Amino acid sequence: MKREKINPTMHEIKMKENDFIVSKTNAKGIITYCNEVFMEMAGYKEEELLRKNHNIIRHPHMPKVAFKLAWDLIKSGKEFFGFVKNMSKDGSFYWVFANITPDYNSNGEIVGYTSVRRKPSDKAVKTIEPIYEKMCQLEKTGGMQASGKFLFDFLDENNITYDELVLSLQGE
Numbered sequence: 375m376k377r378e379k380i381n382p383t384m385h386e387i388k389m390k391e392n393d394f395i396v397s398k399t400n401a402k403g404i405i406t407y408c409n410e411v412f413m414e415m416a417g418y419k420e421e422e423l424l425r426k427n428h429n430i431i432r433h434p435h436m437p438k439v440a441f442k443l444a445w446d447l448i449k450s451g452k453e454f455f456g457f458v459k460n461m462s463k464d465g466s467f468y469w470v471f472a473n474i475t476p477d478y479n480s481n482g483e484i485v486g487y488t489s490v491r492r493k494p495s496d497k498a499v500k501t502i503e504p505i506y507e508k509m510c511q512l513e514k515t516g517g518m519q520a521s522g523k524f525l526f527d528f529l530d531e532n533n534i535t536y537d538e539l540v541l542s543l544q545g546e
């Protein structure tokens with residue numbers, strides 16, 4: 375049977391309704407744990423992921439400022455919610471609704487982070503995709519300052535906080 379060749383960069387993999395993608399990192403974002411669903415979606419074996427930087431699945435369509443926002447929050451002990459487009463080993467992409475939280479030791483120091491991801495709502499992806507696209511364009515010339523300004527102006531115009539936007543898009 376002749377198989378049609380697919381262009382992996384155009385190929386979307388969708389999360390299943392009740393699946394969770396889970397990973398843990400040390401305080402620097404180096405992967406220390408990932409579950410089976412993570413490996414299945416990302417297309418990597420466990421030994422290819424452990425001890426690697428979490429940016430191994432970074433997709434170029436993600437604005438840098440999204441990760442800055444995430445890191446600023448989690449480093450200061452807060453949690454991050456957000457929609458993330460990730461890239462699998464073969465170049466396919468998949469969207470997730472991520473929640474990243476800090477992990478503490480018994481002295482109350484942050485020793486790492488945990489991310490749990492679920493299937494994002496279709497509405498969320500449709501809304502966020504063009505916003506991220508615009509932010510990536512702005513980053514090419516004006517850096518994260520320009521993309522951050524665009525995001526915060528958008529939130530101001532809609533009189534909504536970042537968390538309110540994200541949680542309302544997910545339907546929570």
Ligand SMILES: Cc1cc2nc3c(=O)[nH]c(=O)nc-3n(C[C@H](O)[C@H](O)[C@H](O)COP(=O)(O)O)c2cc1C
Pocket residue numbers: 397398399403427428429430431432433436438441458460474487488489
């Ligand atoms: C627990 C945890 C989970 C993360 N998950 C992802 C992820 O799924 N995709 C991603 O691109 N970056 C993720 N990051 C952020 C990466 O550490 C990194 O900041 C991001 O990929 C941007 O990489 P860059 O600075 O090399 O551009 C995660 C970080 C932490 C701490």
